Amino acid sequence: MEKKRSASVHLTALLFILPAFLVYTLYTASSIFRTFQFSLHDWSGFGPVANSANIGFANYVKLFADERFLHAIKNNFLLVVVSIVFQLSTGMILALIINSKNKGTKFFRTIYPMPLLLSTVATGILWLLMFNPYTGLFNGLLRIISPDVRLSWLGSEQVVLFAVMFVICWQYSPQYMILLRAGMTNISAEVYEAAVIDGANKWQQFWKITFPLLSGTLKTSAVLSIVGSLKYFDLIWIMTGGGPNGYSELMATYMYRKAFTEDQMGYASSVASSMIVISLVVIIIVQFMLKQKDNQ
Amino acid sequence: MKKTMMIALLLMVAVTFGLYAGGAAETAAKPTTTLELWHIQVNETAKRPIENAVRRFEAANPGVKVNISVIEANPYKTKLKTVTGNDFPDVFHSWGGSWLESFVDAGMVADITEASKAWKDQVSESAFALNVYDGKVYGSPYMNSSTIMYYNKDLFKKYNLTPPKTYSELVQVAETFKKNGIIPFALANQAKWPGAQHFVLLSMRLGGPDIFKRAIDGEVKFTDEVFVKAGEMLQDMVKKGYFPEGVNGIDYNTGGSRVMFYAEQAAMIVQTSNMLSIVKSENPAFYQNKLGVMLYPSIEGGKGKATDLLAGENAFSVSAYAENKDIAAKLVGFLSTDLQLMEEYAKGGAIGASKFAPVPADDPLLRDAMAQIANATFIQNFIDQTLAPELANMHKDTVQALFGGTMTAVQAAQTMQKTADGLK
Amino acid sequence: MKKLMDKVGFYGVAGLYLVLFGFPFVITIVMSFKSQMEFLGGNFWGFPSTLFFGNFARVFASNFPRYFANSVFVTALSVTISILAGSLASYAIARLKLKYAPYLLLFFMVGMMIPVHTTLVPIYQLTKAFGLIDSHWGLILPFVNFSLPIAIYIMTSFFREISISIQESAIIDGASPFTIYWKIMLPLSTPAISTVAIYNFLTCWNEFIYSMTLLNTERKKTLPLGIREFFGSETVNIPAVLTAILIASLPIIIFYIFAQEKVVNGLSAGAIKG
Incomplete structure (x- = not known):
């Protein structure tokens, strides 16, 4: 009887998973396999990959001595840390604002996600204008304090990364607002009512109820934020192209540069494969750490 | 609530499919040769003249139909590097030089040395030379740039x-x-x-x-x-x-x-x-x-x-996968030399590749720019x-x-x- | 008094964020009524001296309605399919007590780690092999594929938090796994589904590089490709481009508002934590 049930459970599970599994395997899993295959070749991207020389792991050897790539990894990890800290905290504050019972939250709820809802093309253009040393709003504001400011936000090797990271955090904070808010709606009002009777203030309610009960959603958010930061591409490519001189280069922009502007599809594929491995390792470590913490 | 939602959803679907299905009618007459032409001249001042020239080419060559795709330069480069075989456009924009060379080396570009003899003395030599590798011609310029x-x-x-x-x-x-x-x-x-x-x-x-x-x-x-x-x-x-x-x-x-x-x-x-x-x-x-x-x-x-x-060039090349390379090469030649096209370029402030491109009397700027190219003592490609x-x-x-x-x-x-x- | 201070603090913070997050929308609207001439003449951030409708006229004179319909078709199908397939798989991973569930989840999560552009060549070749180049289905399948990992990841973590006792009592009542999924899990997870729907709607609606590579014909183009028609070579008519984007973004904004209402409704469906 027990065995039969288990067989039927497996069959059900199979049927449930199959549609997603099929599409995903066909496209993503096969792409990953192909990417890895490309990465073993000295392939320009022109003509069939089979016509190019199979060079084993030579691309990887070259890659991990490639200063620009190592710099990109460093930038990616900085972005991970900055994203987790700023996107999640801002997302949490925004979620608390729109989840509160004050008047006007519906309005806030509609406006806050605008950075996310307007396409990256629009935000890219707007931020390019904002950061212009002469006509941009940022220097305009700074000039109130000091009239001769011509800070080149996107042109300075020291500033560029922070400028673009600010924009990335700005763009993605609302994403975590939406997710955390969805998590908040799952917390029953009774819990809060009971806390209010016990005399807990807003601050205590947040730390004693909201925060712990949101831990699952927060973990989800953290993982999404890490993974998103490790493969980030769009705004950097639009605003700086990875420059100046590689100072805002990320792994994904480097991969694109190599694949589509330098005709090194094989080498670019080794960048892509490394990105997947790095992300996977980071996520496994993070999951493991979160689990450890749960067990304590 | 559920009902209104369903109605709204159905309405949306209906409207979409209405729009989606509409306007799908194909032209009836079947052309004997269809050419895919891809270029990057998204600015109206060059896009329109090319479109007009292609229509003139079609009129002069019955049975030929040319589909034009105009794509911005950067996505164009990415797309062209991705597509293969019969998706590769019959006639495509090129910058010549090392960019085209990669495609030539991969055997993706047709040799048009023979066909180009018919028009090569009519186009700017320095630009034309950017399409020649080992003495073979792989493209022809249609617009100059300096x-x-x-x-x-x-x-x-x-x-x-x-x-x-x-x-x-x-x-x-x-x-x-x-x-x-x-x-x-x-x-x-x-x-x-x-x-x-x-x-x-x-x-x-x-x-x-x-x-x-x-x-x-x-x-x-x-x-x-x-x-x-x-x-x-x-x-x-x-x-x-x-x-x-x-x-x-x-x-x-x-x-x-x-x-x-x-x-x-x-x-x-x-x-x-x-x-x-x-x-x-x-x-x-x-x-x-x-x-x-x-x-x-x-x-x-x-x-x-x-x-x-x-200086540099904007050129057209013929795909090695093109079914009808002769007609494709003929189109490339036409776009390199058609004087009406050159005249229309000039109106928008662009410089045609033909040596005989009319010098606009009412536009001293363009005249000077063209003179710079014509009188150049040396031309270095971008x-x-x-x-x-x-x-x-x-x-x-x-x-x-x-x-x-x-x-x-x-x-x-x-x-x-x-x-x-x-x-x- | 303390209550008043609370209110002042709340609206102070909320208002500050309103400025920070709302300004692109406001600038976009203001910009859409400016002529390019006025913009290039130095009026970058101010209100237009006269209301200019030429940008809107340009957008409506283009092929926008058709691109719009194409985008709705592709996005609606991609989002619907990815949510159905994704929630089914998530339910199995979260609830069917499979030994290999964590590995399965990780397998799907890899899809979030892969840089988009690296899949361009393999997916193009796949689409070509299926004969789906220049077809909307050739676009929908990869869109579903890209939407699945995030859908599965978010929904699995939400499903896991739904109290197990609800499921157990249903099993005792003899409900099949599908009934539990359809009648209990899905309705209880509207907040998660709305969230996933918003994310995936956004991704599919704005997707550019795949649409660019896999579609050829003018009348099949989607909105992001249409928007690029307003870009020149080495020049961008900023007011016109922002107008096009503004119009193209309206469906997302409406969809977002609609989906957020569903989150509130999810609340009435019964809070499940605490």
């Missing part, structure tokens, strides 16, 4: 200045402007290529027009004193304040430098001839009354002349289409770093040589 030094005629008049012919004259002009609170050169260098033109022209004026060709051939190194000197001169210009501050953080496409030029905050700008048609459509009054063109000045003691030009792709990127990166002052001229030269060595 680097021009633009200036504001009003500002020059106001301060009693004449266009500088030599570098020392340029210094005098620049100092006068600076004294009057005007930035000598507008520049938006976020995308790197606008500023790189200064470096390339300085190198050509110092070391002779073929300095890059010699460096590519290995006769001189990228660490040659010419390149170091050019880098030092560039940094000297930056230090003297000949460019806006923070040029590397200013974006060209969104108008960063043109805005300063239009507002008369800056007096000159070095850009491609494409800017002619951009200004003509963006700011017609400025084009009419204030814009002037000149040559990049020569340098005293340098081996190059002011008439040595930095460097980023000439160097191998990786080296081209490094060239743009290092020049950007020179502007930013984060690399010395010697370091930039060494980085270039190191990259060049790595490619061998």
Whole structure:
């Protein structure tokens, strides 16, 4: 009887998973396999990959001595840390604002996600204008304090990364607002009512109820934020192209540069494969750490 | 609530499918040959003339149908590198030089040496030569492009200045402007290529027009004193304040430098001839009354002349996968030589590739720009289409770093040589 | 008094964020009524001196309605399919007590780690092999594929938090796994589904590089490709482009508002934590 049930459970599970599994395997899993295959070749991207020389792991050897790539990894990890800290905290504050019972939250709820809802093309253009040393709003504001400011936000090797990271955090904070808010709606009002009777203030309610009960959603958010930061591409490519001189280069922009502007599809594929491995390792470590913490 | 939602959803689906299904009717007559033509001339001033020319070609060649896809340059490059076989367009835009060479080497481009004999003497030789590899012809130009030094005629008049012919004259002009609170050169260098033109022209004026060709051939190194000197001169210009501050953080496409030029905050700008048609459509009054063109000045003691030009081409090539290569080549020839097309280009401020392109009487700017090309003593193809792709990127990166002052001229030269060595 | 201070603090913070996050929308609207001439003449951030409708006229004179319909078709199908397939798989991973569930989840999560552009060549070749180049289905399948990992990841973590006792009592009542999924899990997870729907709607609606590579014909183009028609070579007519984007973004904004209402409704469906 027990065995039969288990067989039927497996069959059900199979049927449930199959549609997603099929599409995903066909496209993503096969792409990953192909990417890895490309990465073993000295392939320009022109003509069939089979016509190019199979060079084993030579691309990887070259890659991990490639200063620009190592710099990109460093930038990616900085972005991970900055994203987790700023996107999640801002997302949490925004979620608390729109989840509160004050008047006007519906309005806030509609406006806050605008950075996310307007396409990256629009935000890219707007931020390019904002950061212009002469006509941009940022220097305009700074000039109130000091009239001769011509800070080149996107042109300075020291500033560029922070400028673009600010924009990335700005763009993605609302994403975590939406997710955390969805998590908040799952917390029953009774819990809060009971806390209010016990005399807990807003601050205590947040730390004693909201925060712990949101831990699952927060973990989800953290993982999404890490993974998103490790493969980030769009705004950097639009605003700086990875420059100046590689100072805002990320792994994904480097991969694109190599694949589509330098005709090194094989080498670019080794960048892509490394990105997947790095992300996977980071996520496994993070999951493991979160689990450890749960067990304590 | 559930009901309203369902109704709303159904309505949306119905409307969509209505729109979606509509307008799907195909033309009835079946053409015998269909050609796919891809190009990057998204600006109306060139897009429309090409479209008109293609329709004339269709009319003259019954049974031929040409589908045109106009794609912006950057996504175009990505798409063209991805598609293969019969998805590869029969006739496609090219920049010639090293860019086309990769496709030629991969066997993706048809040899049109024979067909091109019918029209090759009608097109600009220097541009045509950019499509020839090992004596075989793989494309033909349809529109020329060159680097021009633009200036504001009003500002020059106001301060009693004449266009500088030599570098020392340029210094005098620049100092006068600076004294009057005007930035000598507008520049938006976020995308790197606008500023790189200064470096390339300085190198050509110092070391002779073929300095890059010699460096590519290995006769001189990228660490040659010419390149170091050019880098030092560039940094000297930056230090003297000949460019806006923070040029590397200013974006060209969104108008960063043109805005300063239009507002008369800056007096000159070095850009491609494409800017002619951009200004003509963006700011017609400025084009009419204030814009002037000149040559990049020569340098005293340098081996190059002011008439040595930095230029490039827009060409069409035929795919090796094309089913009807003869008709495709014929179309390429037509677009290289059709005089009505050249005339329509000129109206928009663009320069046709034909030698016989009519010189517009009512547009002195375009006339001067065309004269620069016609009278050029040497034509160097745009460097980023000439160097191998990786080296081209490094060239743009290092020049950007020179502007930013984060690399010395010697370091930039060494980085270039190191990259060049790595490619061998 | 303390209550008043609370209110001042709340609206102070909320208002500050409103400025920070709302300004692109406001600038976009203001910009859409400006002519390019006025913009390039130096009025970058101010209100237009006269209201200019030429940008809107340009957008409506283009092929926008058709691109719009194409985008709705592609996005609606991609989002619907990815949510159905994704929630089914998530339910199995979260609830069917499979030994290999964590590995399965990780397998799907890899899809979030892969840089988009690296899949371009393999997916193009796949699409070509299926004969789906220049077809909307050739676009929908990869869109579903890209939407799945995030859908599965978010929904699995939400499903896991739904109290197990609800499921157990249903099993005792003899409900099949599908009934539990359809009648209990899905309705209880409207907040998660709305969230996933918003994310995936956004991704599919704005997707550019795949649409660019896999579609050829003018009348099949989607909105992001249409928007690019307003870009020049080496020049961008910023007011016109922002107008096009503004119009193209309206469906997302409406969809977002609609989906957020569903989150509130999810609240009434019964809070499940605490």
